[in-house]
Amino acid sequence: MIAIATEQLSKTYVSGFRGKRRVQALHDLTLSVESGEIFSLLGPNGAGKTTAIKILLSLTRQTEGSATLLGHDVSSPRARAKVGFLPENHRYPGYLTGQQVLRSFGALSGISGVHLRSRAAMLLELVGMKEWGRVKVKRYSKGMMQRLGLAQAMVNDPDVLFLDEPTDGVDPVGRAEIRDVLRDLKTRGKTIFLNSHLLSEVELVSDRVAILDKGRLLKVGTVDELTATGERYHVGLADGLTQAFRTEASAKVMAFVEERNGLVVDVASIPELNAVIDLLRRHGIQIASVTKERSTLEESFLSLIKREVAP
């Protein structure tokens, strides 16, 4: 069964004086997530990952395209009945205790009474915050807030869980614990949609990974597919790339990194390499050399991501 599906989702943010500033955050994003899957959206900051989640939760409306969540159009509140969300920069009222946060937000999901109380206690224990349930959240550290956020996202026993950078600000031990929670959820048949800018955070838990960059989907596949196969070539160019080439190449989902004297191309096969060369030639770009490099696709998307993250 399909838990999450998007169809040619595009989003342009319009802001500034009389809508002068426009940012295209998503570009024809089409993907589907099977229920029971851990699916990760991986990409540098500003890639559009948060925007994708926000559209799925109807926090933001898409400019074009459509999306469904558990079979309901995302614009309907019913789509969110069995959904949990850990936002990127969540803030809980500082005057509430951890327990009160879980109970208050649980009530907004429509659960109540004894069931809600026992569930809140159970979740606090699950995320390793049992002793902190009666402490006001204004005294929590970033990592503890993140754990509480994860518990909050699970309070209504959701079928689909959206986690936006869940390990942000969490120490390595906590990260491992969060991964354990995610694996446990998966064994119970939950669907998890994870956003991260760190490959190391997703490769250990994800069934499938989608790589997003500048709002475009570059690749989707299992971690194995994305990391094990493929080869890297350096294509030396006489002159630079043209914008027309860039546009067409990203529309064709070609993964490449521009370098000073050419571009680094990651391909799964020789025909794929030749497709890139054909495209370069069709745009009248002079090729000076083609060299095979040793590295794998894993390094390629690490570099793809580092390129953006590095200060």
Next chain:
Amino acid sequence: MKLLALVRMTLRELAAKATIIILAAISTIVLLGLALAVSTSVTQEGTILQLFGQQATPPMPQEELVTAIRSMQAGLAGGLFTGIILFGIFATAGVVPDALEKGTVDLYLSKPIARWELLLGKYLGAVVAIFANVIYFVLGAWVIFGLKCHLWDARILLSAVTITFMFACLYAVVTFLAVVTRNTPISIILVYLYLFIIGSVLQNREGSLYLISENTAFRAVVDGIYYLLPQLSAMRDNGARQLMAQEMDWRPFVQSFLSSALFFFGGAVVLKRRDF
């Protein structure tokens, strides 16, 4: 159920803030003062109304005394109205902007509630908090007048409803401003501007705005704006009449109800279209 949960969360939020506590504290101080101040004493010529043990009125027959007490109650209710409008708005204006803040709105809206429901829950939470304060004050005043002046007049209890109603009308405007500006200080400034300046200029439009032009279209627009906004002063005057057991005009209440529904609806529409 979810709406109730939202109202409860809002009440808790307000209880955690100093402002609503201060409001309750001020009510208590005023009530204590009132309890110390008023009393009646019966003489042969009639009943005397006393303030702080001093004779405040000549001896009066019973009906006159009732009228005197009622006008005192009307004055008190007027003071309560002013206090609630000024301080109550100040105490509750942050409710909607806080709920729409980044990091908070994400949590609310990811729940299976519609945006208008979120807005309604927040709105009702603030109104209920103010109602609790008003009813506390009014019940206290009722008991004090009953015990000390032997007038158990349920009319003053009704003023809790009218004052809360007036607050609710104004708070619909605040909610609209809060959704549009997402900024508490700006919403407060705008609504005070309306209360102190725009509102009275519009109410006295015959002596002010009408003088600008004799053009009927212009005057129709001015009238339109006046009737589009809740008529607080007209409601206040009629509320006082009700306390004095005089005939009152319900039209400002009906009109203000419609106007505030319109403001709330406008806020909900703006909220529905917003990207977070």
